[in-house]
Amino acid sequence: MGVSVPGDVVVALRTAGCVFAEDEAALLLEAAAGDQARLAALVAQRVAGTPLEYLLGWVEFRGLRIGVRPGVFVPRQRTAFMVEQALATVAPGNQQVCVVDLCCGCGALGLTAATELTARGHTVELAAADIDPVAVACARENLAPLHAPVFAGDLFDALPRDLRGRIEVLLANTPYVPSDRVAEMPPEAREHEPLVALDGGTDGLAVFRRVAADAADWLAPGGTVAVEVSTGQLDSARAILSGHGLPTRVAESAEHYATVVLGTKPLRAVHH
Incomplete structure (x- = not known):
């Protein structure tokens, strides 16, 4: 400097x-x-012990400075790998891409996804949602330049009905820390970030299950949901997505210490 x-x-x-x-x-x-x-x-x-990002008012994520404020979940650098994997599912010839950032927090995933897809020549329709009011306010501020709506509510219940069956990239950064492990998290996280963004229930997959149960209804044919999990949750996560009609693939990055499971809605053949 x-x-x-x-x-x-x-x-x-x-x-x-x-x-x-x-x-x-x-x-x-x-x-x-x-x-x-x-x-x-x-x-x-x-x-x-106050998180550095709260003091700065921003976090760098995939090359962008994204606004954060006290009480909002700070996106982890490893989650950049999830965005990368989700964007790799978008075909170059797909002109219009509908992207939804569920459990959006400050909106970092949706913002970077839309920015990068636009740079590749795609037209992006972006929406985001979160149940936490602090996150919604923060994301609205971050996504305002893109004129992207941020909805307040519980998962898919927050989204407008006209998105059903049209989402091509569904980024769902669900909490995946098991309830009894939250106390083991660094103080910066457990003392400053919202519990709703950290606690994934008994096995860490409670919110993931709810996303998986409805994802196929909201995805476009060929659309993909991407979720970050721990390596120990991988088999369960794959079984859950497969059980809801979403064939899966797994992406792991040793560099980012990241594990991502992706479920893609099949392209339905038309039978006469």
């Missing part, structure tokens, strides 16, 4: 356990914009 970072800031962050103390210090310095009192306040909050 060309600006020297005060050594005491780096030391304070490193002592607090921040692995990338130098990088974080530089970002906080940028956010403080020369105001030393503000810098001190930001460092104090970070040392106390």
Whole structure:
């Protein structure tokens, strides 16, 4: 950045356990914009455990700076792999693509998917939904430049009926941490992010099951739902999607520590 970072800031962050103390210090310095009192306040909050993204007001995701605010789920870098895999299912010749970001949080997945598909020459119809009001407000702000609606409500119940049977890319970043493992998550997550975005029920797949149960009705023929799971949930996730008429494939990335299961609605043959 060309600006020297005060050594005491780096030391304070490193002592607090921040692995990338130098990088974080530089970002906080940028956010403080020369105001030393503000810098001190930001460092104090970070040392106390406030997520860096809340202090900056943004997270970088697939090359974009996306707005976040306290109380909203912060998209994980590994989830970029899920977006990549979902976009790979879109045929180059498919001019108009309907994308839905379910459990959207700040809207990062939908925003990057639409931005990248548009850059490839597709026309994108994007919608997003979340049950958490903080997430809905944040996503509406992020998706406003794309004029994409963000709906408040429970999964598919939030979506307008005219999307049924038309979705070609369904991004569903459902919570998948088993309820009894939430307490083991880093304090940054469990103390600051909404529980509804973390807790996936007894086996971590409670919300996933509900998405899988209705996905085929909402997908267009040939459309795909993409969901991130843990490796230990993979067999169950595949069986659930297959059981609802969605043949699956699995994508794993050692680089991103990410496991994604994708279910695609078959192209129905017309019989006379």
